[in-house]
Amino acid sequence: MLKKSGTAVNSSLSLMTKGFFILRAILNWMFKHEKLASPIDNLANIGGNMKDLKVMIAALLAEHIPTDVMTEQEISELVEYPKNVEMGDYAFPCFKLAKAYRKSPKIIAEEISELIKDHNMFTEVTPIAGFINFKINAGALAEIVIPTVLKEKEHYGSSDMGQNKKIIVEYSSVNIAKPFHMGHIRSTMIGESLHRIYDFLGYDTVAINHLGDYGTQFGKLIVAYKKWGSEEAIKANPIPELLSIYVKFHQEAEEHPELEDEARAWFTKLENKDEEAVRLWTLFRDMSLVSFNRVYGKLGVTFDSYAGESFYSDKMPVILSELRSKNLLQKSEGAEIVDLEPYGMPPALITKKDGSSLYMTRDLAAAKYRKDTYDFDKNIYVVGSAQRLHFQQWFKVVELMGYEWAKDCVHVDFGMVALEEGSLSTRKGNVVFLEDVLDKATEKTLEIINEKNPDLENKETVAQQVGIGAVVFQELYTSRIKDYAFSWSKTLSFEGETGPYVQYTHARACSVLRKVGEFDENQIDYSVLSDDASKEVIKSLYKFNEVVVLAQKNNEPHTVARYAVEIAQNFNRFYHDNAIIVDDETTKNARLALVKAVEIALRNVLKLVCLEAPEKM
RNA sequence: GCAUCCUUAGCUCAAUUGGAUAGAGUACCGGACUUCGAAUCCGUUGGUUGUGGGUUCGAGUCCCACAGGAUGCACCA
Numbered sequence: 001m002l003k004k005s006g007t008a009v010n011s012s013l014s015l016m017t018k019g020f021f022i023l024r025a026i027l028n029w030m031f032k033h034e035k036l037a038s039p040i041d042n043l044a045n046i047g048g049n050m051k052d053l054k055v056m057i058a059a060l061l062a063e064h065i066p067t068d069v070m071t072e073q074e075i076s077e078l079v080e081y082p083k084n085v086e087m088g089d090y091a092f093p094c095f096k097l098a099k100a101y102r103k104s105p106k107i108i109a110e111e112i113s114e115l116i117k118d119h120n121m122f123t124e125v126t127p128i129a130g131f132i133n134f135k136i137n138a139g140a141l142a143e144i145v146i147p148t149v150l151k152e153k154e155h156y157g158s159s160d161m162g163q164n165k166k167i168i169v170e171y172s173s174v175n176i177a178k179p180f181h182m183g184h185i186r187s188t189m190i191g192e193s194l195h196r197i198y199d200f201l202g203y204d205t206v207a208i209n210h211l212g213d214y215g216t217q218f219g220k221l222i223v224a225y226k227k228w229g230s231e232e233a234i235k236a237n238p239i240p241e242l243l244s245i246y247v248k249f250h251q252e253a254e255e256h257p258e259l260e261d262e263a264r265a266w267f268t269k270l271e272n273k274d275e276e277a278v279r280l281w282t283l284f285r286d287m288s289l290v291s292f293n294r295v296y297g298k299l300g301v302t303f304d305s306y307a308g309e310s311f312y313s314d315k316m317p318v319i320l321s322e323l324r325s326k327n328l329l330q331k332s333e334g335a336e337i338v339d340l341e342p343y344g345m346p347p348a349l350i351t352k353k354d355g356s357s358l359y360m361t362r363d364l365a366a367a368k369y370r371k372d373t374y375d376f377d378k379n380i381y382v383v384g385s386a387q388r389l390h391f392q393q394w395f396k397v398v399e400l401m402g403y404e405w406a407k408d409c410v411h412v413d414f415g416m417v418a419l420e421e422g423s424l425s426t427r428k429g430n431v432v433f434l435e436d437v438l439d440k441a442t443e444k445t446l447e448i449i450n451e452k453n454p455d456l457e458n459k460e461t462v463a464q465q466v467g468i469g470a471v472v473f474q475e476l477y478t479s480r481i482k483d484y485a486f487s488w489s490k491t492l493s494f495e496g497e498t499g500p501y502v503q504y505t506h507a508r509a510c511s512v513l514r515k516v517g518e519f520d521e522n523q524i525d526y527s528v529l530s531d532d533a534s535k536e537v538i539k540s541l542y543k544f545n546e547v548v549v550l551a552q553k554n555n556e557p558h559t560v561a562r563y564a565v566e567i568a569q570n571f572n573r574f575y576h577d578n579a580i581i582v583d584d585e586t587t588k589n590a591r592l593a594l595v596k597a598v599e600i601a602l603r604n605v606l607k608l609v610c611l612e613a614p615e616k617m
Numbered sequence: 618g619c620a621u622c623c624u625u626a627g628c629u630c631a632a633u634u635g636g637a638u639a640g641a642g643u644a645c646c647g648g649a650c651u652u653c654g655a656a657u658c659c660g661u662u663g664g665u666u667g668u669g670g671g672u673u674c675g676a677g678u679c680c681c682a683c684a685g686g687a688u689g690c691a692c693c694a
Contacts, residue, residue, distance in 0.1 A: 080633060080636075083639080084637075084638075091636090105674075130637085131636080131637065212694065217694095335692055345690090346620090347691075351692080354692085358692065359693075384688090387688095389688090390689085415623080415687080478629085479630090482623065482624095483688090484629085487629090490643095495642085495643085495656060500656055503656085504654080504656045504657075507654075507656095508657080511654055512653050515653060543633095547633095550633080559633095565641085566641095569641085572658065573658070575658085576649090579652085616654090
């Protein structure tokens, strides 16, 4: 018999694989002992795990495909969703079987379909051009999915796959005393969303804001403050005031270069824990954090730690001596480097000529500290793609230091945000402040509410939830890696594939449920839900966990954001095609159950992309 | 110069990680509110997936070359 040669056994997914085999074993046992009336009842016992239908189809196919031709897991990995719904809900391509069977995929598909077509799990099993297409029984699927959603509520879609695994996510990492601008939204929101996704999957997460709170610029700030600043002004308006004295410093320093020396001296004092220097630095840091936290509050972003550059300032000598004792450092042009030429990379610069440390040294010290402190399973950095080489370099240095956890460090990179007029840069004054964007979006939302729903209570709160939701959702709706140009008109649009669209759909579902009040969730005839529109909604709901796991695997929140729109679109179509509040109790209750399940799923999915789910808007 | 990433409908973006006829939104045009929320829904139009090769049953996806754009490459972070 033919064996697949050179197929690597996937060892990294041992947990998932184990789960797979356990599940498989249970299924086999149950089938053999006829404990179950149908495979679908079997699913109901398993709960809301999205992978199960694929697994079941694979199990069914495996009964007719010898293991030495293709293992059940290989089959399972090939099961997919057809491009076109008309063809079916699941599909299996038979092309890889052709060699072993010495038959055309078309004929294989036909033969296998014939063997399994009477299965009560499907309404149709059709061979088309080498694919076996499965149409699932919508009512039966609803009977599994909807009660699961109603029962699991805010946990629906979650899992415990990350149990006892520690994940560090570093994101946002803004600079003290500098404006929080539109360019910072990416790291901040991608990071926060990943934070929530990992949490939802049962991981133990630590969210770190690696503040830019150290360096010679603080010497400059101290000098500027002593000459032109005041505590009152800074407390009243921290960032603009700090920025303005910082800018003034640079202007004055052009004519009076001695200011630079003064600044260096003050930074040295700061490093030596001079009382006044530390007091001022603390003031700048605390005041900056007050205004940053206002923005984080609006965005719903939270951190477990703000340990930034200053925190690691005393942890670098240890790393340096470790690099030295491991013979990794070389002198080069007066500086100290780690040679990475064998790995096709430019040298990693570790110390300057004057012996002081650099960015790279800090990241090394921070990573080591985090491993020692948290013993992470994965250490994620949500930082722009401009720093790709930097991360590759120091990950390699960690590896050369002999730490096996180098492989657990991940750079989650993303493209640049530009303005339509050019790049976003504080120095050029080419800045859009993030908070201005959030406020403007809120303002516009309030106008829309006043127009559409003037009697709404808590208008301001809702306007903030929806307006900011629009900005955040837009940010998370596309894949990370691409650059994009910030555009007011796009940011302030609330129709189509937007956050407000999803929120509106949620509010609409709430509205129906509010109108009806209580209904009996336990006596429901799910066969009512076998029309096409209902079926698509149920299928979307069923996918929840699979989508979240995919997002986690790729560290791509946009997978979840797009899923939110998918549920909303399917629900709106259902809503339009079907009257929900009808006289016939059976129909009404079944549809209400669906509405309630959608409401729960939308609330959960919105939370993962950091959006609120207002009940009215 | 070297390296990495990006290029899909007029515009903004997807595409189950190599599967079937490449999909949405937006814009344009045309329909649907005395009835559960019209921030909604339905329909029409829109494509040589930057170009040229290769790999294979099968390529937007993998490989090579080229073009355009972005980013990085020694003392900033």
